[in-house]
Amino acid sequence: MARAMAFNNMELAAPLAESEVLKTIKSAQNYQNSGNNWVGKEARAIVTASELDKIEGNADAAYLLIKLKAAHGWRQGDSFALANAYADALNWTLRRFRTTRTFLTEKGFIRCIHLGGKGPNDPPLYVLL
Numbered sequence: 001m002a003r004a005m006a007f008n009n010m011e012l013a014a015p016l017a018e019s020e021v022l023k024t025i026k027s028a029q030n031y032q033n034s035g036n037n038w039v040g041k042e043a044r045a046i047v048t049a050s051e052l053d054k055i056e057g058n059a060d061a062a063y064l065l066i067k068l069k070a071a072h073g074w075r076q077g078d079s080f081a082l083a084n085a086y087a088d089a090l091n092w093t094l095r096r097f098r099t100t101r102t103f104l105t106e107k108g109f110i111r112c113i114h115l116g117g118k119g120p121n122d123p124p125l126y127v128l129l
Contacts, residue, residue: 001025045069054107060100064090065109072128079113083123 031037045066072080087097116124
């Protein structure tokens, strides 16, 4: 608590009210005590029941979605590269990868925000939705 109060008073341009700092500390302690503090732990991916229904039994799509959520789910709207070279990392054919990436795009799990293709250092960029 002392560290949080010191950080609030010395590091923030506009310090929070003491009651807000205490509320934040209590919330963080609750996350820690309940086992829901994932900071510094192995990446996790959460897939909802409705998302599974939307995948319609497409095992490749389920696998790729889980991989993307584990790797990029924390980004909260930030983009990530999803280039054809990822097919090799999955040990998939390029056709299988592209088909699965297209499926996830069409079902609204990911969105391409930059097509790429203007050279070797210009991959397509996607966001999780």
